Amino acid sequence: MSDKESGISQNFHSNAEQEYKLLESSLVSGRELEAEQQRLLFLEKFPDFALAHNDLGVISHKFEKFENAGGCYREAVRLAPDNSTFRKNLADFVYVIEHQPEEAMPHYLEVIKSNPKDTEALMMIGSLCLSLESKEEARNFFNLVLSIEPLNIDAKQALKDLS
Numbered sequence: 307m308s309d310k311e312s313g314i315s316q317n318f319h320s321n322a323e324q325e326y327k328l329l330e331s332s333l334v335s336g337r338e339l340e341a342e343q344q345r346l347l348f349l350e351k352f353p354d355f356a357l358a359h360n361d362l363g364v365i366s367h368k369f370e371k372f373e374n375a376g377g378c379y380r381e382a383v384r385l386a387p388d389n390s391t392f393r394k395n396l397a398d399f400v401y402v403i404e405h406q407p408e409e410a411m412p413h414y415l416e417v418i419k420s421n422p423k424d425t426e427a428l429m430m431i432g433s434l435c436l437s438l439e440s441k442e443e444a445r446n447f448f449n450l451v452l453s454i455e456p457l458n459i460d461a462k463q464a465l466k467d468l469s
Contacts, residue, residue: 356386
């Protein structure tokens with residue numbers, strides 16, 4: 307990519323970010339339909355803007371438009387694979403809604419690869435291990451959470467339930 311093309315690309319992305327900031331106020335309770343429509347229109351103009359895909363996934367999920375939500379979460383991760391929030395949203399969706407723990411696990415592992423102290427992801431991996439009947443692995447993850455957050459009530463309860 308030439309310097310000129312790179313500058314045009316950066317300017318285009320900057321314009322997308324500025325325009326998207328104007329939409330953020332619609333992501334409040336009671337304005338979800340408006341937010342959904344705004345994001346659909348925004349994505350027609352900026353189809354490679356990962357945050358809009360993720361937010362549309364969240365909105366679609368709330369409206370129980372699960373097929374659309376899954377597609378939006380997957381597209382957000384495809385466009386921004388290093389974004390932990392997008393990856394956790396996809397992993398949570400795949401695990402809880404699609405009941406696919408084996409598909410969710412790699413996404414959580416990617417999250418902890420970039421942030422080993424992400425207790426939310428570690429708790430979910432522990433829960434996934436339980437659903438896959440790997441109690442000792444689950445115990446290890448819950449103990450890891452407690453080594454990071456000694457007062458984590460959920461990890462303590464999970465270990466108690468394993469006893």
